[in-house]
Amino acid sequence: MAGMVGLAACGSAAVDSGGLTAADRNAAQTAMNALQGSNIPIQLVGLTTVAGLAPAACRIHLVASKPSMFKVYVFWIPYVRSRPYTWLDMTITKDAARDTFHLGTAEPVNHGAAQRDGSPRTAVDNHAIAVNGGDSFSKPGANCQVLMNGYLKVLPNR
Numbered sequence: 673m674a675g676m677v678g679l680a681a682c683g684s685a686a687v688d689s690g691g692l693t694a695a696d697r698n699a700a701q702t703a704m705n706a707l708q709g710s711n712i713p714i715q716l717v718g719l720t721t722v723a724g725l726a727p728a729a730c731r732i733h734l735v736a737s738k739p740s741m742f743k744v745y746v747f748w749i750p751y752v753r754s755r756p757y758t759w760l761d762m763t764i765t766k767d768a769a770r771d772t773f774h775l776g777t778a779e780p781v782n783h784g785a786a787q788r789d790g791s792p793r794t795a796v797d798n799h800a801i802a803v804n805g806g807d808s809f810s811k812p813g814a815n816c817q818v819l820m821n822g823y824l825k826v827l828p829n830r
Contacts, residue, residue, distance in 0.1 A: 690829035691812030713822025724751030
């Protein structure tokens with residue numbers, strides 16, 4: 673019995689492939705859930721509607737542990753290639769009153785160009801995602817998903 677308790681205690685501090693502990697993941701989802709009472713879900717749905725496609729990137733990055741603070745980065749590549757890229761940077765905590773938000777746009781370099789390989793994202797699009805994402809893709813972090821109702825969900829690291 674004592675061995676099982678010891679193993680359970682060790683497992684709670686285990687770090688996943690993205691560098692997050694179970695406590696970090698829970699804190700991230702709690703911070704995302706705190707946005708549900710704000711207008712952010714409506715904004716996420718609206719930005720997705722304007723882009724005409726689901727976000728090409730959604731990433732959450734742990735900035736601080738005590739108290740927990742996260743950077744969330746959501747990036748849209750427009751369906752109509754003459755439209756601008758759009759992204760939303762959020763710094764969130766479990767207390768939505770302390771959160772900050774920044775909406776950015778940039779003209780696509782290859783707007784109007786046909787996708788030769790049929791892929792949804794070109795190298796230029798991937799570069800725009802990375803350049804505007806700052807440290808969002810560094811560890812510790814995870815991908816996230818914008819649900820149809822605008823709520824955010826932390827995805828498991830594989």
